Amino acid sequence: MESRSIPVYEKILKANDYVARQNRQLFEASGVTVVGLLGAPGSGKTSLLERTLEHFTRNGLRAAVLVGDLATARDAQRLARFDAKAVQLTTGGACHLEAQQVHEALAEINLADLDYLFIENVGNLVCPAAYYLGEHVRVVILSVAEGDDKVAKYPTIMRSAQALVLNKIDLLDWLDFDERRIREDVHALNPGLRILRLSCRTGTGIEDWIEYLEQVRGRTNRA
Amino acid sequence: MSLISALLRGVEAKLAEVGGKRVRSIRLAVGLLSGAEPDLLESAFAVLSEGTACEGAQLMIRRPPVRVRCGACGAEVELLELSLRCPKCNGFDLELEGGDELFIEEMEVEFGEPQHPGVREDPEGQ
Numbered sequence: 295m296e297s298r299s300i301p302v303y304e305k306i307l308k309a310n311d312y313v314a315r316q317n318r319q320l321f322e323a324s325g326v327t328v329v330g331l332l333g334a335p336g337s338g339k340t341s342l343l344e345r346t347l348e349h350f351t352r353n354g355l356r357a358a359v360l361v362g363d364l365a366t367a368r369d370a371q372r373l374a375r376f377d378a379k380a381v382q383l384t385t386g387g388a389c390h391l392e393a394q395q396v397h398e399a400l401a402e403i404n405l406a407d408l409d410y411l412f413i414e415n416v417g418n419l420v421c422p423a424a425y426y427l428g429e430h431v432r433v434v435i436l437s438v439a440e441g442d443d444k445v446a447k448y449p450t451i452m453r454s455a456q457a458l459v460l461n462k463i464d465l466l467d468w469l470d471f472d473e474r475r476i477r478e479d480v481h482a483l484n485p486g487l488r489i490l491r492l493s494c495r496t497g498t499g500i501e502d503w504i505e506y507l508e509q510v511r512g513r514t515n516r517a
Numbered sequence: 518m519s520l521i522s523a524l525l526r527g528v529e530a531k532l533a534e535v536g537g538k539r540v541r542s543i544r545l546a547v548g549l550l551s552g553a554e555p556d557l558l559e560s561a562f563a564v565l566s567e568g569t570a571c572e573g574a575q576l577m578i579r580r581p582p583v584r585v586r587c588g589a590c591g592a593e594v595e596l597l598e599l600s601l602r603c604p605k606c607n608g609f610d611l612e613l614e615g616g617d618e619l620f621i622e623e624m625e626v627e628f629g630e631p632q633h634p635g636v637r638e639d640p641e642g643q
Contacts, residue, residue, distance in 0.1 A: 296628045297541055302531055302621040306524050306545070388519055420552050424520070424619060450552040450617065482602065482609055 310425055313393035317400070317428025324405035327511040328413065330427055332451060333435035334444075335417030338461040340369045341494035342435060342503070343412055347376035349504055350410070357410040358403050362391040369414065379403060390421040393428060410507065419444070423451035430514045431455075437462040438471045445479035452480070457488040457506060464493040520553055520619070521561040525571055527621055532570055537626035542575040548618040549583050549597070583616030 305311060321328045333339045343359055350357050358379040361369040370382035381399050383391060396413060405411065413429055415422045432455040436444050439462055445452050452458070458480065460473070480487050490506055492499025528540060547553050555578045566572050582595045589608035596604070596616075603611055 297625055298537075298628065299623055299625045300531065300535055300537075301623050302527075303623075304527060304531075304621050306520055306527060306619045306621055308527060309523060390519070392519065421519075423552050450550055453613070453617075482611070485609075 307424060310393045313397050314426040314428040317393055317397055318430075320400060320405060321411070321428060321430065322514075324408070325515065326405045326408045326411050327507075327514045328411045328429045328431075329507065329510065330413045330415065330429035330432045331435060332415045332419070332422050332432065332455070333417065333459075334419055334437075334440060337417070337435045337437045337440065338459075338494050339414050339417070339435055340372055342459065342461065342492075343373060343414060344376075345494050345497070345500050346412070346503070346507070347373065347378050349500070351377045355409045356407060357412065358408055359412045359414060360391075360396060360399050360403075361414045362395075362416045385416055389416055389418045390425050391415050391427060392425050396427045409511065419448040419451050423448075423454050431457060431510050433457045433459060435459045435461050436476075438466055438469055442472045442475045445476050445483065449483050452487065453484045455484070455487060457490060459503065460489065460491045462493055462495070463491050463498065464496045518561045518565070521558060521565050524562070524621065525565060525569060528571055528624060529569065531621075531624065532626060535626060536628070538570070538629040539627040540571045540574045541625040541627055542577060543571070543621065543625075544577045544579065544623040546579050546581055546618040546620040546622050548581045548616040550613070550616040551619045553619060555580065579622070581615050581618050584614040585611040586614050587611055 331339050331342070347357060359373055360381050360383055361373070362383045362385055363369055367382045370380040373380040381402050383395050383399055385391065391413065413427055434451055434455045436458060438460055460476070477489065480489060488506065490499065490503055492503055528543060532540060547555060547558065558578065559576055562576050566574065582597060584593065584595050586593045587603035587606060587608050588610035590603060590606035592603060592605040594604055602609060
């Protein structure tokens with residue numbers, strides 16, 4: 295049988311990147327600032343969204359949330375008490391969101407009515423790194439209880455992000471967590487990565503986070 | 518798993534584009550920093566390729582090393598893991614040049630028997 299070698303040289307995730315760019319165009323066209331949230335299970339992704347939406351509700355900012363979850367709608371239920379639309383994306387066991395799922399979910403949201411859209415990924419520090427969704431910024435949440443080696447251990451996701459939130463800093467007194475180590479690893483891997491320290495439980499540092507969101511919005515709106 | 522579904526979709530699109538019949542082998546570049554694991558890719562490929570034009574194809578996975586360039590001393594170095602400092606000058610200002618690839622590089626395609634109009638028996642025609 296005749297056979298031939300065909301050069302391809304295409305990204306495996308070419309189709310995902312293509313849809314992600316379409317998502318991005320939709321975001322730009324409607325003037326919404328889109329923040330991707332990634333982090334391990336229990337790092338505080340949903341808690342940070344609760345704090346954020348509390349602030350937004352008080353200040354008349356309009357937001358919606360896409361929540362990726364393996365099988366349940368619990369995160370969306372937690373967010374339902376706020377004046378923000380939450381759409382649950384159940385991935386059916388997949389460990390990350392893909393651009394196409396986000397694209398389909400956008401049909402349920404009126405982007406032009408929003409200041410911010412948050413995309414909470416499935417709790418995982420590996421697979422989501424490779425799947426760009428079209429977000430303006432990627433924020434990784436790391437709770438200090440997870441250990442100070444996590445930046446070095448997950449270089450791919452840390453390199454793909456623009457901000458790193460260190461959550462649960464109210465626990466620092468009880469942990470052997472060396473923040474210097476985190477800063478050194480960040481400096482080496484991704485020097486532009488902004489580090490924000492906060493505690494969703496006590497509220498410490500939340501105002502810095504909100505200020506960061508405002509800066510991102512300022513940058514995305516200037517275009 | 519979903520990397521492999523994306524791979525199969527990409528390969529099948531290419532196969533249709535070149536008019537091929539079956540895929541004999543696929544060569545991938547999966548960088549050491551890409552976050553993907555060759556063993557897992559291979560087992561996912563074995564399962565997901567069943568019943569497709571890629572069934573039985575050989576998956577060849579090349580693993581490009583991490584390549585960095587040092588902004589301080591200009592050294593270009595290949596590393597087996599992401600080092601945080603330049604091995605030459607100990608500087609911090611490293612720029613990543615490679616190692617995060619997730620590429621389909623090449624595929625070997627079978628085209629079936631060459632078609633000779635009139636020679637082949639065609640039960641539908643005539």
